[in-house]
Amino acid sequence: MKRVLLICCLFIGVTIACHAQTSSANNPVEKAKGLQKQLKLSDGQTSKVAAIYKESAEKFDKIKTQDHGNTDKMLADVGPLRTATIKKIKAILTPTQAIKYDKLVTDSKNSTLNGGWSDGWSSAEAK
Template structure:
């Protein structure tokens, strides 16, 4: 019985520590593109091109994180235009129907972010 109680306390502690640190894991460019492939019914060619766009964005954002040296405001200021440019590049590869669905997804993510619920990572 003591072992079970100890294990429960251990798991609760790990969970609390994870939540305190933000509890967010960044999704890889491949995961983000796969998510869009499922949600927007992308072709394999579209998915490949979007993965490349997201990889480029991830590299640039890592550079910004390093340069910002923990300054969240500086990171946010630098990343907003990068995200917008990435979204425009992605939209250029989509059909009109997919653009509509993509815009809807982006709006849902923005709404969750405003409510403090995180973005789900579909657009990093």
């Protein structure tokens, strides 16, 4: 009985943790705050990045709906969105921040864990 209770508690804890990570990872404000920490963005820059992420997330949702979950089609259709998102973010960065951002984008693109779908919206075309 104790073992079943322990397994249930562990399952609930993991489920809650996964949901929290997914929610914050997809939240434009949280993503912008993460970038703020990494690049030392001002509050004004962070607000602009959050707006860019929000707009991109809305467009991405439309692409998902339009492509009916067809991964190949989504990958093709999301490329220009990623490129535009990176360019918009880079436009509000200082030259020093832009260099660090390029490294983040490159690192996220090369990561085997996320396949380039991380906060940086990695794309070779954005450089």
